[in-house]
Amino acid sequence: MSAVKRNTKRQTTPAEVRASIDAKQAAPFYLFHGEESYGRERLYRETLARLRPAVAPDFNVDVFHGDSVDTERFLDIYNSYPMMAPRRVLVLRDADRLPAPQCKALEPLVETPSETTVLVAMGGKLDMRRKLFGQMSRQGMAMEFKIPYEDKLPGLIREMAAERQLELAPEAVDRLRMYVGVQLAEMSNELEKLSIYLGDRPGPVTAQDVEDLVGVSRDASVFDFTDAVGRGDRPQAVELLHSLLSQGEEPHRIIPLLTRHLQLLLRTQQLEKQRLARDEMARGLGVAPFFVDSYRKQARASSGATLWRGLMALRRADELLKTGGGRARYRAVMDLCLSTLTPNTRD
Numbered sequence: 001m002s003a004v005k006r007n008t009k010r011q012t013t014p015a016e017v018r019a020s021i022d023a024k025q026a027a028p029f030y031l032f033h034g035e036e037s038y039g040r041e042r043l044y045r046e047t048l049a050r051l052r053p054a055v056a057p058d059f060n061v062d063v064f065h066g067d068s069v070d071t072e073r074f075l076d077i078y079n080s081y082p083m084m085a086p087r088r089v090l091v092l093r094d095a096d097r098l099p100a101p102q103c104k105a106l107e108p109l110v111e112t113p114s115e116t117t118v119l120v121a122m123g124g125k126l127d128m129r130r131k132l133f134g135q136m137s138r139q140g141m142a143m144e145f146k147i148p149y150e151d152k153l154p155g156l157i158r159e160m161a162a163e164r165q166l167e168l169a170p171e172a173v174d175r176l177r178m179y180v181g182v183q184l185a186e187m188s189n190e191l192e193k194l195s196i197y198l199g200d201r202p203g204p205v206t207a208q209d210v211e212d213l214v215g216v217s218r219d220a221s222v223f224d225f226t227d228a229v230g231r232g233d234r235p236q237a238v239e240l241l242h243s244l245l246s247q248g249e250e251p252h253r254i255i256p257l258l259t260r261h262l263q264l265l266l267r268t269q270q271l272e273k274q275r276l277a278r279d280e281m282a283r284g285l286g287v288a289p290f291f292v293d294s295y296r297k298q299a300r301a302s303s304g305a306t307l308w309r310g311l312m313a314l315r316r317a318d319e320l321l322k323t324g325g326g327r328a329r330y331r332a333v334m335d336l337c338l339s340t341l342t343p344n345t346r347d
Helices: 014-022 037-051 071-079 100-105 131-139 150-162 170-180 184-198 207-214 222-231 234-246 251-272 278-285 289-301 304-321 327-341
Strands: 029-033 061-065 088-093 117-123 141-144
Touching: 014 037, 014 141, 029 037, 029 131, 037 088, 037 117, 037 184, 071 088, 071 100, 071 117, 100 131, 117 131, 150 170, 150 184, 170 184, 170 207, 170 222, 170 251, 170 289, 184 207, 222 234, 222 251, 222 289, 234 251, 234 327, 251 278, 251 289, 251 304, 251 327, 278 289, 304 327
Parallel strands: 029 117, 029 141, 061 088, 088 117
Antiparallel strands: none
């Protein structure tokens, strides 16, 4: 049986991209792609800043967009010499929007790479089977940015916070993970707001700080809402839901938070059977020990069947929300969902 040829090129790292330019050994092509936009955009900006010629940068840097590229002009610029500089930089943004015919038309540049032009391309989900992108990857440096797995989030959050000289308490990391999720661009925005909000205040950022920031100028916190649902406190849950919606909170954000909350309560019920200590329970749940007692109390107040019905209701609500209909319909969908999540009135 003949061997199957595989592309075994190792994934490039941001540090290697930076090092290649700093060592004056720039690759002919840099290709940044993938669904995770924060890291992709950040590396693109860093790369462009390092590559930008010190002499006549306005004449040696050209930016094109994939959905409106003039391929003939693009190739002319790619093959032209830089002006009073060792190289020129050509940028192709939104490469994922490049139509197939234009992609084919640009293939000559990977067949005969320029010695004086560096091409930086970036986009979302690319078809790496296309010759243009496949050859750029093989001949240059390529990096794919994937949506991070949830278990990687705490480390990423701490790294992003450290860049802003923020020290996060474990429970603050957990709150940010719960509220923002895997959207790193949004996580960056929340951390930036935290940095401004706290100023020069000493000490680590607490869970209360995160909740205060989320609830700045608001009467309700999304965390209070998920806890009210977990307790089965229907009156408070309804009041908080309506307050959140009136404050502009998006149902599309609330649904994932509630889903994760119910999943944690189900997991808590399972772990309770093992009679684990508090810290062991926290590790099993993937949360800070600070929250374990609350999860335990809520898990004991609900049956597994109720929680599973709640998850099914959330899935159905998510499907209904995706069909649109405006804020009045969103509120009706969430009210209906909440009636399943909190079937019994609690005083």
